[in-house]
Structures are given as structure tokens and as C-alpha cells.
Amino acid sequence: MLRVRFAPSPTGFLHVGSARTFIFNWLFARRNGGTMILRLDDTDVERNTEASVNSIFEGLRWLALNWDEEYKQSERLNLHREVAQAIFSKDMAYRDFTPAHAGEAEKSGTQGTWLFNPDTRNMSKQESDRRAATGEPFALRFRVPREQNGEVRFNDAVYGEQTKALADIEDFALLRSDGMPTYHLASCADDADLRISHIIRGQDHLSNTFKHVLIFEAAGFKPPQFAHLPLLVAPDGTKLSKRKHGPVVSVTTYRDAGFLPEAFINFLSLLGWSPKNDREFLPLKELTELFSLEGINRANAVVNFKEPAVTPEDTFDPKALWLNGEHLRALPIEALCDRLVPVVSDAGYCVSPEKLLAITRLLRERIRLLNEVLAVGDFFFVDQLPPYDPGELIPQKGDKEMALRALTRAREVLPTLEFKHDSLDHGLRAAAQELGLKAGQMFQPIRVAVCGKKNAPPLFETLEVVGKPKTLERIEQAIEKLQ
RNA sequence: GGCGCUAUCGUCUAGGGGUUAGGACGGAAGAUUCUCAAUCUUCAAACCCGGGUUCGAUUCCCGGUAGCGCUACCA
Incomplete structure (x- = not known):
């Protein structure tokens, strides 16, 4: 049984990169008769917000792509701890009593690579047990078997055969000192428990996957099939981020500007994936029929907006605008009119249905975004014309x-x-x-x-x-x- | 710094040992027309660099460069 999941962490609004990951998972599931799962990866208590959860649901609801099962990691902590315990009991993990953030300076700052702290890694079982018994807090770290001189390998559906020397993987944390699981642990435990068959996610996790394979194997699970997606980047080449690029990367910005969800989906599907048949305008139905992992690209894709973004031309990729115009025009006139109703009424105008339909007919070839009816056809709606030369x-x-x-x-x-x-x-x-x-x-x-x-x-x-x-x-x- | 990944028009991409390197967006020009838009036609625009392998590499291999990612008790 094919099962995929979209696992956002609720630390901000839904951004276009996440939306694309969701879309690819959805397309893959629907194409192959699989199950689509939504899982909130909310193990970082510090950074999670309720507002973010709402914003993610808001974005997904707009896309109108449904999912079949829904989970919250924070409600599955027992499972995560059990898996951690299982790994610990095989001595494939050890307690690290170093206070949180203590080793940060040596670890990340300078030239050397941090791999493990010999003092804690080699601590005797007696001392470890004794200190734990006194209630001293500790993080649980995976004991990477680096002395074996081996390597971790997996076959990525997009990037192909991947290998990394065990000696290059640091002893990453499984449990924090407050007992909460880290992303790596929680994610793998849940993926195994939910019987996820394919993990389709951003390429920023490609390097992490070696750790994940280690966790799966240590816990006695068979790793799922991995498929990593090239990243969506800004014109400056850096990964799209909410902090750096602002609302231009938020899904709701597209919604509020008058994009049609099907056009937005079409646009994102073409970033990092190709049907290889020169088709660009693809309604959801066709997208679903055409989608396959083989069509996924390996190089990052630029979302071509301009900064600073003020007009739609700056804010959105020209192709997104064009595609939206195409989808707009592909809609039956009544359907387009229906989409225009809230736009017009939200702007405070009152127009009869018959009149709006007539206006729709006249404007449909002149707008690319729903909201453009307001600027392009203002004279249909107002009593008094704005001043003109x-x-x-x-x-x-x-x-x-x-x-x-x-x-x-x-x-x-x-x-x-x-x-x-x-x-x-x-x-x-x-x-x-x-x-x-x-x-x-x-x-x-x-x-x-x-x-x-x-x-x-x-x-x-x-x-x-x-x-x-x-x-x-x-x-x-x-x-x-x-x- | 270490490790990993990537590299075709401005952007998204197709292709692949021999091609006029294809398409799309955007740009330019033209047609149409009461303006605009839509539509149609045409044009400009690319294989990162250096070595191999080969009769022949943009394509395969190696190196370089550049970019990105990971290198957290973030995800």
C-alpha cells in the first residue's frame, strides 16, 4: 500500500516551497491510488504557534487538495520515546549530560567538524546510570558506529545512489534533555509507525537522510523509499524563506492577489518537475494523470519575483501570472463569474448577477488575476468616475x-x-x-x-x-x- | 572548514556521443482591431571552465569554479 505524508512544522505561514512539497505528495498519492497523510511535526515547543497551525490549514484549504489521515506528533510522544528506548537498550545510543548549548561554540563556529564528545560517548554504563538516577538531565545521542569504517547508503528516487561514510556523521541527538524527541527521531518513528512507503520532501533533508537510515535500521525498521525535491529558491539563489523574503513566499499572498488554486498548483508543479511533453497548461486532472517521480529534476528552481515587490509584476513569477490568465479563460463564463462575486463584494460594490456576468464576459480576456477586475473594470462598478486627465x-x-x-x-x-x-x-x-x-x-x-x-x-x-x-x-x- | 548535491536561453525546462540544441514565460517586431486585451506570425536569446575517453563531446569520466544544502538538545 502506497502511503505518503506531508509533515510541516508549524513555525510560520505556509510558504510556496512547503505547498509544492504538499502538491507533489498529493499528486503522487492520487496518481497511484495511495493514501495522503497530513502530519504536524510540532516537537519544537519553543517555536510552534497556534497561529501557524491555522495558517497552514488556511493555505491547504485554499488549495482544495484533500488528505486522508491526519496526525500530530505532539500526541505521539510515547511512541517516540519507545523507539528511543529500543535504540538505547541496544547500546546504539548514549546519554549526554552536557548542558544544552554548552558545546555550541566549539561545535559549529570554527573550522573543525564536530562529530562527538568522547567524554560522554565513552562514559561507563555505571556512571551514566548513576547520574541519570540522581535526576541529572541528559540528551540521548545516537552512537554512530564510526569505528566500523563503513558507510550509509540509500537509493533516492530523484538523486540516485547516495552514500556517506559513517565517520562523517556526527552523534546526533534523539531526545532532548527535557525528554522531547528531536525531529530526526520523531520523524522516523512516525514514518515507520504510519507505514509511510515514500518520503517525498525537500532536498534540504538529503544529508539528514543518512541519519534517518541509521535510525530506521537501529530501530529495526525497513527504511521507506526516499525522493528528494530540488529546492525552490529566490532570484538571488538562496532558499526561499519567510524571514528573508516575506509575504511574496506565502501561499495566502497568492490567494489574496486573486490566483486560482488550480493555476497556482499548475505553476508550482512545473518548478522542479516536467511532464517532458512540452505541455505547460495543465489542469489538475491532467497533472494527476501525468505525474511521476521520474520527471523530477535535480537542480534548484528559481521563483522569479522581483525585490522589492510592490506590483503583481514584481511579486509573482511572470509564468504564474500567465498561467493564471490561462486558467481564468479556461473556466466557463459562469464559473469565472462566481469566482468574481466575492472579489467584487469584498471591495464594497453591489452589482446584480446579470450585470456581473456581462462584465465578466468583457473582462475575462483582460485580467490575469481575479482582483484585476477592480482596477481594469472600475468604471462598471462606481457611480462617480475617478478623476482623469x-x-x-x-x-x-x-x-x-x-x-x-x-x-x-x-x-x-x-x-x-x-x-x-x-x-x-x-x-x-x-x-x-x-x-x-x-x-x-x-x-x-x-x-x-x-x-x-x-x-x-x-x-x-x-x-x-x-x-x-x-x-x-x-x-x-x-x-x-x-x- | 568538513560532508553532500547541482550546473542547457533572463526564468521554467526538453534533449542527448553526430541535432539548424526543442518548447514555454518574459522581451522585440508584425498581423487583426474603435483603444486595450486575447489570438496568430516572425525575431533575438543557452549547453560554467579545463583536461581526458572517442573519428566526434553540450551529452560519458576526472579536476576546477560557482551556487545551494547539511554540519543544533530547529525542522
Whole structure:
């Protein structure tokens, strides 16, 4: 039975790297009829927050990819301790009475590599037992059998055969001095207990995997299949981090900007994985059918945002924006309209369903993010147009006088027309001809008058939606502006 | 410092002992059009460096360089 897990540690919001790991696990599970497990790796009491747990669920809920089982490591501490005890009883771990953080300076700082502390590693069983009996706190360390001169090996589904000399692996901790399991122990104990068959996770764990193999074997478990994913990095090449890169790496930033979850998933799936058939636009269904571990790449992938990020162009990878536009346009018009409802109402606008549907039709090819309807189609929603430069009313190769003539003629003609595409088309073209204007020279002043900007959807359809009273009112205002 | 991993257009990637090194985004130009967008066409744009192996390497091997990761009683 194929079982995979996504195991975030709740120390911040859900970021895109984690989301991608989740997505790859999900795709793999669904592709192969396996079980998707969500496990909160919350053994670091110091750094875990409830807010982070909520934020992770919030992000996952938005993705709308379901999981089948759910666990919390903090509720499984007995299991972790049992596994630690089993390893200790085989003498493959030992007590380290060094106070926490005491050896930090020598360990990490300078040039030498810290591997173990001979004093504690070689402490006699009698002394160890005696000191433990007095209640002196200790951490439990794995006794890496370095004297065997052997190596640890495993076969990674992405990176291939991996080996590392035992002599290069330090005596890592299994239990902290407060009795809490470390990540390595808890993770392996749970993976074994939950019968995880494939561990798909970030490449930052590739080096750790040697330790994990050691734990699995010491505890008598068969290690699962590992598949490490290349990291998602910022344009500067460093690993995406919440601290360094801020909200641009948060899943909720994408949600709040008006991404469609299916587009977001599509975008992330293409970072570090390829279907190898030149397809880029991939709905979830196809992604699920196409996904395989063989398509996973080994080199880190850059999420191409710009810093400092202010506009969507800066904040999001251009391909993400493009893909979202594609997914937007692939949606049936009613479905897109439904997605737009909360965007419009959250902005404080009140529009009838029929009108919003008509607006959706006009805007769908002009937006890449849901929220762009607000900026691109503001004139559909507001009563009073925001201020604009009256100079915009002046058409190509024309002057103020021409704009005025076009608008005054429009003011005369429009009341007599039915506000439907064909009627407006005939009426306004005829008017242009009478005035000796090109169609564009007639239309632009009207467009700017009604929309408050030069770039907008086609004129007749737009007027149809804006309606006769508002159109005339805005033309009137434009004429005043020009005079 | 030690160990591990990686290296194809600006970015995401395909490919692989002999190719005009393919696609996508983005960029440029053009077509279409009442503007914009969408759409279509075209163009510019890459095999990190040095040694091998070979008739022939971007591809295989070794070395270098660079980047990233791990090196915590974080995960």
C-alpha cells in the first residue's frame, strides 16, 4: 500500500516551497491510488504557534487538495520515546549530560567538524546510570558506529545512489534533555509507525537522510523509499524563506492577489518537475494523470519575483501570472463569474448577477488575476468616475475641438439609440461619418468619457453594460471638463 | 572548514556521443482591431571552465569554479 505524508512544522505561514512539497505528495498519492497523510511535526515547543497551525490549514484549504489521515506528533510522544528506548537498550545510543548549548561554540563556529564528545560517548554504563538516577538531565545521542569504517547508503528516487561514510556523521541527538524527541527521531518513528512507503520532501533533508537510515535500521525498521525535491529558491539563489523574503513566499499572498488554486498548483508543479511533453497548461486532472517521480529534476528552481515587490509584476513569477490568465479563460463564463462575486463584494460594490456576468464576459480576456477586475473594470462598478486627465479625451490626430464635436454629437445621438451592440454600432458610426471623423476618433472620446481611461473593453458592449443614463451623465461631465 | 548535491536561453525546462540544441514565460517586431486585451506570425536569446575517453563531446569520466544544502538538545 502506497502511503505518503506531508509533515510541516508549524513555525510560520505556509510558504510556496512547503505547498509544492504538499502538491507533489498529493499528486503522487492520487496518481497511484495511495493514501495522503497530513502530519504536524510540532516537537519544537519553543517555536510552534497556534497561529501557524491555522495558517497552514488556511493555505491547504485554499488549495482544495484533500488528505486522508491526519496526525500530530505532539500526541505521539510515547511512541517516540519507545523507539528511543529500543535504540538505547541496544547500546546504539548514549546519554549526554552536557548542558544544552554548552558545546555550541566549539561545535559549529570554527573550522573543525564536530562529530562527538568522547567524554560522554565513552562514559561507563555505571556512571551514566548513576547520574541519570540522581535526576541529572541528559540528551540521548545516537552512537554512530564510526569505528566500523563503513558507510550509509540509500537509493533516492530523484538523486540516485547516495552514500556517506559513517565517520562523517556526527552523534546526533534523539531526545532532548527535557525528554522531547528531536525531529530526526520523531520523524522516523512516525514514518515507520504510519507505514509511510515514500518520503517525498525537500532536498534540504538529503544529508539528514543518512541519519534517518541509521535510525530506521537501529530501530529495526525497513527504511521507506526516499525522493528528494530540488529546492525552490529566490532570484538571488538562496532558499526561499519567510524571514528573508516575506509575504511574496506565502501561499495566502497568492490567494489574496486573486490566483486560482488550480493555476497556482499548475505553476508550482512545473518548478522542479516536467511532464517532458512540452505541455505547460495543465489542469489538475491532467497533472494527476501525468505525474511521476521520474520527471523530477535535480537542480534548484528559481521563483522569479522581483525585490522589492510592490506590483503583481514584481511579486509573482511572470509564468504564474500567465498561467493564471490561462486558467481564468479556461473556466466557463459562469464559473469565472462566481469566482468574481466575492472579489467584487469584498471591495464594497453591489452589482446584480446579470450585470456581473456581462462584465465578466468583457473582462475575462483582460485580467490575469481575479482582483484585476477592480482596477481594469472600475468604471462598471462606481457611480462617480475617478478623476482623469481631460487630455485623454482628445483623439488621435485630433484636438480639443474635435473631442468636443464628437462628444456633443454623441450626446445628441445616444438618447435616440437602443443600448444594444448593433444599434450603437450603426448610430455612432453614422455620427462619425457625418462629422467627417474616423471611427476611432469618434469612439475614443466616448470611451474615455465613460471609462475614464483610454484602454477598456470594446465600446458598444461596454456602453450596453454601463447603460444609457450613466453613459449620458459621464459624457456630459466630459464635455464640462473640456470647456 | 568538513560532508553532500547541482550546473542547457533572463526564468521554467526538453534533449542527448553526430541535432539548424526543442518548447514555454518574459522581451522585440508584425498581423487583426474603435483603444486595450486575447489570438496568430516572425525575431533575438543557452549547453560554467579545463583536461581526458572517442573519428566526434553540450551529452560519458576526472579536476576546477560557482551556487545551494547539511554540519543544533530547529525542522
